[in-house]
Amino acid sequence: MNTLIELKNITKTFDDQQVLKGINLKIYENEFLTLLGPSGCGKTTTLRIIAGFDESDSGELLFDGIEISKLPPYKREVNTVFQKYALFPHLNVEENISFGLKLKKTEKSVIEQKVKKMLALVGLSGFEKRDVTSLSGGQQQRVAIARALINEPKVLLLDEPLGALDARLRKEMQTELKKIQKEVGITFIYVTHDQEEALSMSDTVVVMNDGYIQQIGTPTDVYNEPENRFVASFIGESNIIEGKMVRDCLVEFDGFEFECVDKGFKENEEAEIVLRPEDIDIVKPENAKITGTVESVVFKGVHYEIMVKTDLRSYMIHTTDFFDVGLEVGLSFGPEDIHVMWKMV
Amino acid sequence: MKYFKNLVKPYVLWSSVMIIIPLFVMLLYAVTNSGNSLVNIQFTFENFKRFAEPVYLNVFVKSLKLGIITVAICLVVGYTLAYIIAQFKERTQTVLILLVTIPMWINMLLRTYAWISILSDNGIINTFLEKLGLSPISMMYTDFAVMIGQICDFLPYMIIPIHTSLSKMDKSYTEAAYDLGANPVQTFFKVTFKLSIPGVLNGVIMVFLLSISTFVIPKLLGGGQYVLMGNLIENQFISVGDWNFGSAISILLASIILLAIRWMKKIDTGENSQK
Numbered sequence: 001m002n003t004l005i006e007l008k009n010i011t012k013t014f015d016d017q018q019v020l021k022g023i024n025l026k027i028y029e030n031e032f033l034t035l036l037g038p039s040g041c042g043k044t045t046t047l048r049i050i051a052g053f054d055e056s057d058s059g060e061l062l063f064d065g066i067e068i069s070k071l072p073p074y075k076r077e078v079n080t081v082f083q084k085y086a087l088f089p090h091l092n093v094e095e096n097i098s099f100g101l102k103l104k105k106t107e108k109s110v111i112e113q114k115v116k117k118m119l120a121l122v123g124l125s126g127f128e129k130r131d132v133t134s135l136s137g138g139q140q141q142r143v144a145i146a147r148a149l150i151n152e153p154k155v156l157l158l159d160e161p162l163g164a165l166d167a168r169l170r171k172e173m174q175t176e177l178k179k180i181q182k183e184v185g186i187t188f189i190y191v192t193h194d195q196e197e198a199l200s201m202s203d204t205v206v207v208m209n210d211g212y213i214q215q216i217g218t219p220t221d222v223y224n225e226p227e228n229r230f231v232a233s234f235i236g237e238s239n240i241i242e243g244k245m246v247r248d249c250l251v252e253f254d255g256f257e258f259e260c261v262d263k264g265f266k267e268n269e270e271a272e273i274v275l276r277p278e279d280i281d282i283v284k285p286e287n288a289k290i291t292g293t294v295e296s297v298v299f300k301g302v303h304y305e306i307m308v309k310t311d312l313r314s315y316m317i318h319t320t321d322f323f324d325v326g327l328e329v330g331l332s333f334g335p336e337d338i339h340v341m342w343k344m345v
Numbered sequence: 346m347k348y349f350k351n352l353v354k355p356y357v358l359w360s361s362v363m364i365i366i367p368l369f370v371m372l373l374y375a376v377t378n379s380g381n382s383l384v385n386i387q388f389t390f391e392n393f394k395r396f397a398e399p400v401y402l403n404v405f406v407k408s409l410k411l412g413i414i415t416v417a418i419c420l421v422v423g424y425t426l427a428y429i430i431a432q433f434k435e436r437t438q439t440v441l442i443l444l445v446t447i448p449m450w451i452n453m454l455l456r457t458y459a460w461i462s463i464l465s466d467n468g469i470i471n472t473f474l475e476k477l478g479l480s481p482i483s484m485m486y487t488d489f490a491v492m493i494g495q496i497c498d499f500l501p502y503m504i505i506p507i508h509t510s511l512s513k514m515d516k517s518y519t520e521a522a523y524d525l526g527a528n529p530v531q532t533f534f535k536v537t538f539k540l541s542i543p544g545v546l547n548g549v550i551m552v553f554l555l556s557i558s559t560f561v562i563p564k565l566l567g568g569g570q571y572v573l574m575g576n577l578i579e580n581q582f583i584s585v586g587d588w589n590f591g592s593a594i595s596i597l598l599a600s601i602i603l604l605a606i607r608w609m610k611k612i613d614t615g616e617n618s619q620k
Contacts, residue, residue: 053523082520083517088540090539099522148525
């Protein structure tokens, strides 16, 4: 895959507050890349710098190998779907979608054809003459996507586009967006704070916090092999335990040594261990190293969320089996369930 | 809520006594002969017919022309200023808008007198020209003087509604336009200006209304011979004493203004529904 956009050491400060503290990122062709992080982490600023609405203070922004930091947004080959859609209220659906093409002096018949095709793509055929203010949130969203895609950009930027929709519609649009991305075959850069959205749609997830990129990887990588405490706690539920790597493939925590699959640490290096709640099995106390008592049980629909209190801490476990409060239990997990991370400085 | 609704009653009473009843009295005057007593009313359309005489029609056309030019200049200058102000930070904007409104705190008569001392034959401008060795220009009692006075007095009424609609406009609209490939000029005409039309119309209506009915400014800066609609009405009531004809002109003027407002509102809604 070819690199399409490259950010090199991008920084940005707003009113004495450094929002981006050196972002390095490569974005490839046809990739669905998600910038994921809590609010204020710099993900939207990164997107706005790529779109050209904000200019970085330092660093390079390469598009197809060409520096574009100083290029105004109207000359960039990217289009944006805005958080609040920003559909022009004085224009109808068709006029909104054809806005970009009309500026390029495209022939009328071609515009008409393309608008039809776009409306079909987003499932709004026959909506040409509708007033945009009369549309529902989901429909406005689709018009916004059509308006951006009709210009055949190389990259589509989406700034929390599903944030304003209700949960069911959001799920629907997630699948739809992924489908559209496959169909048009261009790069999508998607900004969200919703980890589930990020994991289910993306090819690559970029986890950001506090102006830094914390981890870049596939959804499975980011979930299963979080690089640090922030990524582990931000994505999914997790038990984070302090411990140390005795040597390659052997980790020690809570007073016991466990086999694991992680390598590359120094001998006896301090580390943090992630145990996902769904990776821990509850067994009889005599079959496990770590034992404790069931402290609480909460039914969550598909599974129970059980807190087990050991001498040192409480573990969270997700299981479909029921264990009553007060029961003495053991906690078991395999080597591949243990994820060792570098300690955050 | 009921309690609060009752609060409107004093206002209703006040406006019916002070506005609606006088309007009816005016209407009555307009359609009757002069010298009537209440017992012996004679209805007539003479007063309206009289307005069709060339002398009065000329005054009307002159007023209309001056009003339209004033509105046009106020619109260009006012929009530019409002647009520039809207680019600043919010706090700076508040200060700048305050500066725009400050002249309105001063009595209009005073402001107009100030223009006399600037424009008159031995006023500031001419003294300055003389110092430079240039011959003085006579500016008082011309269309130019009246227009300057009107524009400076009415400009805030144009700036404020336009600024309001510009400053509350979501920034993402212009960003969306840039994003779709519109350069700053295209963005302004295709998006920003179109979205600010409600503010523009409010400003236009306000300035037009003020300039077509003013009588102080033409009287002071235009001189005794300079007659606009406002002066015509004033003369009928104060010097001529023909309240019937004065009322008829007032009502004609009010109807024209109302029609103009209706027409402009129609343009506004028409643009929104079809465009």
